[in-house]
Amino acid sequence: xxxxxxxxxxxxxxxxxxxxxxxxxxxxxxxxxxxxxxxxxxxxxxxxxxxxxxxxxxxxxxxxxxxxxxxxxxxxxxxxxxxxxxxxxxxxxxxxxxxxxxxxxxxxxxxxxxx
Amino acid sequence: xxxxxxxxxxxxxxxxxxxxxxxxxxxxxxxxxxxxxxxxxxxxxxxxxxxxxxxxxxxxxxxxxxxxxxxxxxxxxxxxxxxxxxxxxxxxxxxxxxxxxxxxxxxxxxxxxx
Numbered sequence: 001x002x003x004x005x006x007x008x009x010x011x012x013x014x015x016x017x018x019x020x021x022x023x024x025x026x027x028x029x030x031x032x033x034x035x036x037x038x039x040x041x042x043x044x045x046x047x048x049x050x051x052x053x054x055x056x057x058x059x060x061x062x063x064x065x066x067x068x069x070x071x072x073x074x075x076x077x078x079x080x081x082x083x084x085x086x087x088x089x090x091x092x093x094x095x096x097x098x099x100x101x102x103x104x105x106x107x108x109x110x111x112x113x114x115x
Numbered sequence: 116x117x118x119x120x121x122x123x124x125x126x127x128x129x130x131x132x133x134x135x136x137x138x139x140x141x142x143x144x145x146x147x148x149x150x151x152x153x154x155x156x157x158x159x160x161x162x163x164x165x166x167x168x169x170x171x172x173x174x175x176x177x178x179x180x181x182x183x184x185x186x187x188x189x190x191x192x193x194x195x196x197x198x199x200x201x202x203x204x205x206x207x208x209x210x211x212x213x214x215x216x217x218x219x220x221x222x223x224x225x226x227x228x229x
Contacts, residue, residue: 003158004158033215033216035216040221040222041221041222042119042204042206042219042220042221042222043159043204043217043219044219045215045216045217045218048215048216055215056215056216058215091158091159093159093216103149103161103164104159104161104216104217105160106151106158106159106160107158108156108157108158109158
């Protein structure tokens with residue numbers, strides 16, 4: 001399909017392990033966002049890419065979280081030394097550009113469970 | 116910082132009932148306002164938006180009016196259907212306030228019973 005694709009859809013891991021979550025945005029979309037959604041909460045901003053560069057990473061909770069987008073398309077969110085509190089749905093969204101009207105296209109998310 | 120507050124759910128209504136989901140916001144700049152919807156098993160998708168005061172966004176029978184004086188963007192529908200059952204998120208975009216992306220409310224789970 002032509003939408004935002006996220007893999008894996010579900011990931012169960014043990015505390016302390018390393019995890020990678022992948023996002024494949026809509027072709028041609030230069031802006032890419034990662035959000036985290038905890039149970040009963042709305043999505044919370046993590047990081048925003050414009051092209052290959054992280055234009056705003058102010059939402060990353062700590063230095064265990066890192067994201068890359070080396071070729072300006074696919075992005076990977078990396079979580080080191082996972083903790084139980086990292087359990088959440090991680091959402092990726094893309095848009096054609098940094099749109100001031102803010103219309104984003106979301107993937108279905110990657111549900112991370114840390115045991 | 117920016118924030119969005121929306122009514123707690125779940126909201127349970129009968130089919131053909133009138134729907135209102137309240138949303139208020141605080142923002143540093145002059146935001147654009149949105150309602151996103153998440154149907155079961157699907158990703159978030161834009162339902163409607165408004166970019167300036169007194170604008171009305173509308174889609175699929177839903178409406179919301181940007182009220183700057185009350186800092187509100189309440190979602191309404193005159194006659195809901197079972198297929199409207201979903202989680203609804205109010206959100207704002209405020210790049211003039213220095214924020215990237217969207218700031219979301221906590222979501223309101225809507226359940227429509229036949």
